[in-house]
Amino acid sequence: MILYSFRRCPWAMRARLALRYAGCTVTIEEVSLRHKPAQLLALSPKGTVPVLDTGTQVLDESLDIMRWALARHDPQDWRLRADPEAAARAEALIARNDTDFKAQVNRYKYAERHPEHPRPYYRQQAEGWLTELEALLENRPFLLADHPSLADAALLPLLRQFAGVEPQWFAEAAYPRLRSWLQGWLESELFRAIMAR
Numbered sequence: 585m586i587l588y589s590f591r592r593c594p595w596a597m598r599a600r601l602a603l604r605y606a607g608c609t610v611t612i613e614e615v616s617l618r619h620k621p622a623q624l625l626a627l628s629p630k631g632t633v634p635v636l637d638t639g640t641q642v643l644d645e646s647l648d649i650m651r652w653a654l655a656r657h658d659p660q661d662w663r664l665r666a667d668p669e670a671a672a673r674a675e676a677l678i679a680r681n682d683t684d685f686k687a688q689v690n691r692y693k694y695a696e697r698h699p700e701h702p703r704p705y706y707r708q709q710a711e712g713w714l715t716e717l718e719a720l721l722e723n724r725p726f727l728l729a730d731h732p733s734l735a736d737a738a739l740l741p742l743l744r745q746f747a748g749v750e751p752q753w754f755a756e757a758a759y760p761r762l763r764s765w766l767q768g769w770l771e772s773e774l775f776r777a778i779m780a781r
Contacts, residue, residue: 585610588624588635594741595646599634600778601737602650606657662734670728674735681739721761
C-alpha cells in the first residue's frame, strides 16, 4: 500500500496518524506539491494529498483513509462504538473543524492575504471554538472519552497549526486544558513517529 503524503499537510498528518495507530503497513511517498508525481495524478486527478492506494481501491479524502484504517484495527476504540451518542458528537465536531475552523485558521495564519482585518481579529474569530473544546476537556483527558477518539486525531493537526501561528499568545491564553491536550499529543510516541523525516 502506498500513501501519497506531504509531511506538514494537516489532512495528510491525520491520515498517517490513523494508519500508524491501526498498524497498517504502508509506504509513505512524500510529494512535492509543486511537482506532483504522475502516479498520484493518475490515481486522483484532483492532485491533493493524502491519497491511499490500497492495491484494490483508492482513497483520496483524509477522513475516508482514517475510517478505512480504523475498520481494520481499532484497539482503543477511536470509533467510540461503545457510545453511539459520543460517536455522533465526534462526527459533528469533525465537520465543524473541517469547515468553520479550517477557514478561520487560514485567515489567521495568512492574515496578510486578508488585509481587511488585522491578525488578532481572525484569532478572536476562532476563540469560540477554542472555548468549546476547552469545556469538553473539563472532566476528561480527551474530547469525548477517557481515551483518544477519531475526533481527537482529526482535530489535532489544525489545532497544532493554529497554536503555531502565535506560539507565545497560545502559551499564555486562557485554554490550559486544550494546551495540555495538544502537548500530550505532540509528545506522544504516535505523533513523533508520523512526523519523523
